[in-house]
Amino acid sequence: MVVEQLSKPTEETKARGIGTLATEALWRRGLGPQLQEAHPGGVRELTRDHGSALGHFANIHKLLPDRQRHGTQIWQPELERVLTAHAEALGVPILRGHEIVALESDADGVTTTSRGERRLRAPYLVGCDGGRSTVRKLAGFPFPGTAALSRTIAGRVRFAGDVPASGRYDTGTFLYGGSMAGVSELAVGDEPDGPVTTRELADAIRRVTGSDVVIEEIHDDRRFGDQARQAGTYRLGRVLLAGDAAHVHSPSGGQGLNLGLMDAMNLGWKLAAVVRGDAPEALLDTYTRERHPAGEAVLRNTRAQSALLAPGPHVDALRDIVEELMDIPAANQYFSELLSAVNLRYELPYPAQGPAGRHCPDLELVDDDGNLSRLHEHTRSGRGLLLLTPETRELARFVTGRVEVVPVTNTEPLLLRPDAVVAWASGDGESLGTTLDTWFGHRTPMGRCAPSTRPTSS
Ligand SMILES: Cc1cc2nc3c(=O)[nH]c(=O)nc-3n(C[C@H](O)[C@H](O)[C@H](O)COP(=O)(O)OP(=O)(O)OC[C@H]3O[C@@H](n4cnc5c(N)ncnc54)[C@H](O)[C@@H]3O)c2cc1C
Numbered sequence: 366m367v368v369e370q371l372s373k374p375t376e377e378t379k380a381r382g383i384g385t386l387a388t389e390a391l392w393r394r395g396l397g398p399q400l401q402e403a404h405p406g407g408v409r410e411l412t413r414d415h416g417s418a419l420g421h422f423a424n425i426h427k428l429l430p431d432r433q434r435h436g437t438q439i440w441q442p443e444l445e446r447v448l449t450a451h452a453e454a455l456g457v458p459i460l461r462g463h464e465i466v467a468l469e470s471d472a473d474g475v476t477t478t479s480r481g482e483r484r485l486r487a488p489y490l491v492g493c494d495g496g497r498s499t500v501r502k503l504a505g506f507p508f509p510g511t512a513a514l515s516r517t518i519a520g521r522v523r524f525a526g527d528v529p530a531s532g533r534y535d536t537g538t539f540l541y542g543g544s545m546a547g548v549s550e551l552a553v554g555d556e557p558d559g560p561v562t563t564r565e566l567a568d569a570i571r572r573v574t575g576s577d578v579v580i581e582e583i584h585d586d587r588r589f590g591d592q593a594r595q596a597g598t599y600r601l602g603r604v605l606l607a608g609d610a611a612h613v614h615s616p617s618g619g620q621g622l623n624l625g626l627m628d629a630m631n632l633g634w635k636l637a638a639v640v641r642g643d644a645p646e647a648l649l650d651t652y653t654r655e656r657h658p659a660g661e662a663v664l665r666n667t668r669a670q671s672a673l674l675a676p677g678p679h680v681d682a683l684r685d686i687v688e689e690l691m692d693i694p695a696a697n698q699y700f701s702e703l704l705s706a707v708n709l710r711y712e713l714p715y716p717a718q719g720p721a722g723r724h725c726p727d728l729e730l731v732d733d734d735g736n737l738s739r740l741h742e743h744t745r746s747g748r749g750l751l752l753l754t755p756e757t758r759e760l761a762r763f764v765t766g767r768v769e770v771v772p773v774t775n776t777e778p779l780l781l782r783p784d785a786v787v788a789w790a791s792g793d794g795e796s797l798g799t800t801l802d803t804w805f806g807h808r809t810p811m812g813r814c815a816p817s818t819r820p821t822s823s
Pocket of ligand 1 (some may be wrong): 382500608625
């Protein structure tokens with residue numbers, strides 16, 4: 366059940382896209398056509414607003430696209446509509462107008478109280494309630510990190526008269542892309558709240574650029590800082606966190622939604638298996654173990670981007686050097702991969718080799734009759750997948766349920782978890798058995814338990 370405080374979805378246009386891993390994850394659940402439909406228009410708007418179709422690191426727009434694995438430009442409200450329709454089609458109840466204000470957690474479950482004294486009880490509660498998460502605060506999760514270095518106010522505006530040049534100034538940055546105007550300055554004092562007014566934005570533009578402007582109209586206004594914080598653990602008993610509730614950072618590089626959706630992909634199948642009684646509760650501990658480092662990596666690169674966005678001649682010099690580095694193809698790829706996280710590797714609780722621990726790309730697969738398909742065509746059910754080549758087909762006898770076997774002829778044998786993380790690659794029957802027990806066994810996620818129906822290794 367989804368519990369949401371707003372009575373109807375917001376049209377606030379925060380994120381304008383999702384990254385590679387989230388795009389691939391949504392394709393695997395059958396949402397590819399909706400993403401494909403939104404993407405070309407999103408790319409046009411991005412190019413208009415940023416003045417470049419290239420990706421950026423700290424506003425240095427030089428990142429070359431990867432034609433094989435890429436993200437999707439889709440505005441956040443549109444993505445929310447796609448996800449809502451998907452959840453409704455699956456029969457997930459969405460309870461709107463329910464603001465959670467209190468919770469009690471015990472050995473069997475969690476009871477929440479919504480404004481108006483409405484109470485709900487469930488075996489688990491996942492706080493996906495954003496950067497100021499009420500669930501996080503009520504459950505007592507530690508949330509350490511660093512305060513904001515800079516604050517930005519922005520909005521779609523109509524200027525009357527001249528507009529100063531976009532760029533870096535002595536005390537901040539002013540950017541205007543023909544529609545969206547934004548000003549970043551060093552953070553001082555308490556974080557303000559409420560809508561950005563035309564006056565406030567014009568004052569900030571004057572402070573930074575020295576020019577007076579007249580703003581006739583502002584909409585889609587927003588304010589954000591670059592504080593970087595992360596929950597010390599993503600699970601306290603029966604309460605878990607995902608998305609901005611678990612981590613906040615600057616929007617530089619557009620990574621927040623991607624990170625949150627991948628938290629959800631990691632947690633969803635584990636929680637489902639535990640709730641159904643198919644897996645022990647300890648499986649949930651692998652959630653923090655795998656996703657906390659992913660959050661940490663984003664905090665690290667967004668902090669680095671904040672440092673590169675600060676005003677001043679020393680940072681100008683550093684930016685020049687980073688810009689030059691980006692002309693080196695290997696360095697360009699390094700920065701792209703920093704933002705896309707395609708090389709993220711989870712530490713697995715057994716010896717693993719090759720691609721094990723990484724998210725599998727949308728492989729092209731060839732079956733015994735030479736028919737072509739894509740990986741995402743086999744993943745709608747959300748089960749594990751065991752891709753077996755003709756020489757390794759006999760390993761299918763190790764499979765005991767919750768895993769589908771796909772005969773292939775053109776890849777190495779692979780076992781994929783429901784979140785498409787490669788759990789096993791090209792090993793022997795014994796290592797496959799250990800891996801199946803770890804993720805799909807009934808007793809412990811740390812291996813060594815053999816479901817009674819599994820044959821012994823030959
Ligand atoms: C200007 C800007 C640009 C951005 N651009 C990008 C981008 O291009 N790409 C990208 O990936 N990310 C971007 N981000 C970040 C991205 O928007 C966030 O990471 C994302 O919104 C986080 O999603 P979430 O579901 O975790 O939290 P939220 O989007 O904050 O959703 C939390 C939900 O919980 C509800 N809620 C809160 N409290 C309660 C309660 N007590 N009871 C019930 N419901 C509650 C809220 O109403 C809300 O619907 C941007 C952010 C900003 C500010």
